[in-house]
Amino acid sequence: xxxxxxxxxxxxxxxxxxxxxxxxxxxxxxxxxxxxxxxxxxxxxxxxxxxxxxxxxxxxxxxxxxxxxxxxxxxxxxxxxxxxxxxxxxxxxxxxxxxxxxxxxxxxxxxxxxxxxxxxxxxxxxxxxxxxxxxxxxxxxxxxxxxxxxxxxxxxxxxxxxxxxxxxxxxxxxxxxxxxxxxxxxxxxxxxxxxxxxxxxxxxxxxxxxxxxxxxxxxxxxxxxxxxxxxxxxxxxxxxxxxxxxxxxxxxxxxxxxxx
Amino acid sequence: xxxxxxxxxxxxxxxxxxxxxxxxxxxxxxxxxxxxxxxxxxxxxxxxxxxxxxxxxxxxxxxxxxxxxxxxxxxxxxxxxxxxxxxxxxxxxxxxxxxxxxxxxxxxxxxxxxxxxxxxxxxxxxxxxxxxxxxxxxxxxxxxxxxxxxxxxxxxxxxxxxxxxxxxxxxxxxxxxxxxxxxxxxxxxxxxxxxxxxxxxxxxxxxxxxxxxxxxxxxxxxxxxxxxxxxxxxxxxxxxxxxxxxxxxxxxxxxxxxxxxxxxxxxxxxxxxxxxxxxxxxxxxxxxxxxxxxxxxxxxxxxxxxxxxxxxxxxxxxxxxxxxxxxxxxxxxxxxxxxxxxxxxxxxxxxxxxxxxxxxxxxxxxxxxxxxxxxxx
Ligand SMILES: Nc1ncnc2c1ncn2[C@@H]1O[C@H](COP(=O)(O)OP(=O)(O)OP(=O)(O)O)[C@@H](O)[C@H]1O
Ligand SMILES: [Mg+2]
Numbered sequence: 001x002x003x004x005x006x007x008x009x010x011x012x013x014x015x016x017x018x019x020x021x022x023x024x025x026x027x028x029x030x031x032x033x034x035x036x037x038x039x040x041x042x043x044x045x046x047x048x049x050x051x052x053x054x055x056x057x058x059x060x061x062x063x064x065x066x067x068x069x070x071x072x073x074x075x076x077x078x079x080x081x082x083x084x085x086x087x088x089x090x091x092x093x094x095x096x097x098x099x100x101x102x103x104x105x106x107x108x109x110x111x112x113x114x115x116x117x118x119x120x121x122x123x124x125x126x127x128x129x130x131x132x133x134x135x136x137x138x139x140x141x142x143x144x145x146x147x148x149x150x151x152x153x154x155x156x157x158x159x160x161x162x163x164x165x166x167x168x169x170x171x172x173x174x175x176x177x178x179x180x181x182x183x184x185x186x187x188x189x190x191x192x193x194x195x196x197x198x199x200x201x202x203x204x205x206x207x208x209x210x211x212x213x214x215x216x217x218x219x220x221x222x223x224x225x226x227x228x229x230x231x232x233x234x235x236x237x238x239x240x241x242x243x244x245x246x247x248x249x250x251x252x253x254x255x256x257x258x259x260x
Numbered sequence: 261x262x263x264x265x266x267x268x269x270x271x272x273x274x275x276x277x278x279x280x281x282x283x284x285x286x287x288x289x290x291x292x293x294x295x296x297x298x299x300x301x302x303x304x305x306x307x308x309x310x311x312x313x314x315x316x317x318x319x320x321x322x323x324x325x326x327x328x329x330x331x332x333x334x335x336x337x338x339x340x341x342x343x344x345x346x347x348x349x350x351x352x353x354x355x356x357x358x359x360x361x362x363x364x365x366x367x368x369x370x371x372x373x374x375x376x377x378x379x380x381x382x383x384x385x386x387x388x389x390x391x392x393x394x395x396x397x398x399x400x401x402x403x404x405x406x407x408x409x410x411x412x413x414x415x416x417x418x419x420x421x422x423x424x425x426x427x428x429x430x431x432x433x434x435x436x437x438x439x440x441x442x443x444x445x446x447x448x449x450x451x452x453x454x455x456x457x458x459x460x461x462x463x464x465x466x467x468x469x470x471x472x473x474x475x476x477x478x479x480x481x482x483x484x485x486x487x488x489x490x491x492x493x494x495x496x497x498x499x500x501x502x503x504x505x506x507x508x509x510x511x512x513x514x515x516x517x518x519x520x521x522x523x524x525x526x527x528x529x530x531x532x533x534x535x536x537x538x539x540x541x542x543x544x545x546x547x548x549x550x551x552x553x554x555x556x557x558x559x560x561x562x563x564x565x566x567x568x569x570x571x572x573x574x575x576x577x578x579x580x581x582x583x584x585x586x587x588x589x590x591x592x593x594x595x596x597x598x599x600x601x602x603x604x605x606x607x608x609x610x611x612x613x614x615x616x617x618x619x620x621x622x623x624x625x626x627x628x629x630x631x632x633x634x635x636x637x
Pocket of ligand 1: 306309
């Protein structure tokens with residue numbers, strides 16, 4: 001089986017033409033990026049708003065769960081019948097799939113910023129807008145990006161449904177392979193989807209590393225803290241000792257002393 | 261803005277704050293804070309200190325009454341602008357974890373439209389002011405000790421040079437030694453920068469130490485007494501205050517009795533390093549070359565060879581001439597010879613005092629005070 005899979009992948013014929021791997025991969029990537037992009041555009045501001053104001057949190061969580069409960073394949077089929085256009089139906093289905101994790105990430109990210117830090121932002125005189133962009137969003141970055149990564153993974157895995165409504169993407173290999181009882185092809189499709197998911201996740205984790213403020217990367221913080229000597233911590237313990245042992249300022253000789 | 265020393269800079273006028281759940285956090289507060297002073301709010305947990313403080317920069321809005329800063333109702337000001345003009349040191353520092361220490365301190369100048377360069381230069385200056393080494397500026401808050409974080413919190417509040425500082429238990433997260441150091445620094449800063457400081461603590465020792473005036477709050481947000489520390493210790497307004505200021509208030513009160521009238525006695529001294537020292541029936545005070553006390557040599561000691569510090573009993577605390585009597589009493593009580601060493605400002609010994617002398621002086625002082633019609637302070 002593995003042997004056949006490798007042969008299938010190695011076959012130059014499978015790397016050319018409208019059903020070739022590069023084309024299918026790009027189609028798949030296109031669906032994913034468009035869907036994830038749209039979902040981010042919708043869900044990120046909504047999540048940030050609700051997290052920032054604290055208003056509508058329950059509504060949001062309820063809506064998110066409801067969306068999550070929708071079966072994507074059923075939704076895409078339904079939209080296909082209602083909307084007509086296959087591509088639109090597919091993309092909407094994927095957007096609906098990607099919205100809940102992004103929403104949840106943005107909302108909980110902002111919501112979970114330390115209350116004292118938010119209080120400090122208000123206290124130093126930030127406007128709401130400044131507080132959101134300068135304090136809440138940077139501190140929510142790990143969770144926001146976690147939500148986006150989550151959404152992308154799900155979309156990559158689910159974009160195979162596009163094939164069911166006659167579109168392209170890596171799902172074609174799986175669907176056509178099953179129809180033609182060509183299991184190496186099915187396997188190759190599944191493998192390519194998995195590889196794409198891993199690749200995108202690696203890219204996004206790189207992005208995450210870039211945009212999450214260094215102060216929040218706790219592992220790095222610890223390392224650095226260990227490398228640098230904490231010299232100043234000691235300075236604070238010095239206090240104002242006035243024991244006989246420690247006279248230390250210059251001055252004039254006293255009276256009332258009898259030299260022995 | 262020319263501000264007269266002693267002008268009322270912050271005023272609470274019949275201020276009441278009741279939260280939505282019915283809790284009355286502050287009850288009909290009337291109080292004025294003078295410009296250029298440190299005023300302390302002290303009281304048991306939940307008595308409304310933080311709430312009162314936060315009404316000054318509109319973090320909390322009063323239910324009734326008015327809060328004036330520099331003669332203007334704070335409600336007439338834009339909240340964000342008002343807050344940029346009032347330094348606020350938040351309990352447990354509240355630093356921004358995603359920003360370096362330097363950028364934390366630069367926050368308010370940046371909000372005020374300074375260039376990043378200028379704001380950072382100012383921030384670096386302030387690290388120096390609060391006694392932090394420059395390299396700390398590049399670190400993140402998570403890499404600092406609690407005491408360092410609190411200093412950064414103070415630096416951030418000072419960055420835009422606001423005339424008013426609100427400090428909410430700024431030194432609560434540190435051990436007593438560091439805390440005392442920070443208190444000293446606050447007093448030094450205050451004398452250098454001439455800020456009006458509102459300082460919240462639940463520690464009466466801290467209140468008496470840093471406060472020029474102290475407001476004691478009782479549970480329910482009622483102001484129990486507003487007075488200068490000596491007055492508070494000597495004449496608590498009621499049982500609550502007496503209870504709150506605690507058992508050691510008599511001793512604490514000595515911190516406010518001037519020691520100017522203290523006349524130290526003579527004492528026999530030896531110099532460390534001298535050879536062939538033999539003491540008689542009395543303790544000998546050992547000094548170094550510059551006249552600074554090093555310890556005591558016990559009676560009837562015979563030292564062959566040069567006198568080294570090993571032969572000496574470590575001395576007690578020192579009393580600096582002219583400072584309050586508390587230090588003199590402590591010096592006498594902590595000295596192995598029973599005589600407290602008095603030094604000049606330069607740390608050189610000028611004589612000794614006994615506890616008895618201090619107490620006599622105190623009695624005389626008290627008699628003199630009572631003879632005055634007002635009672636004085
Ligand atoms: N947002 C709020 N909603 C309801 N009650 C509040 C709120 N903030 C404070 N309180 C209540 O008001 C009272 C005074 O609170 P405040 O924080 O001013 O006390 P405090 O004197 O600062 O106490 P501590 O020394 O513990 O900090 C308390 O009973 C507290 O529970
Ligand atoms: Mg408080």
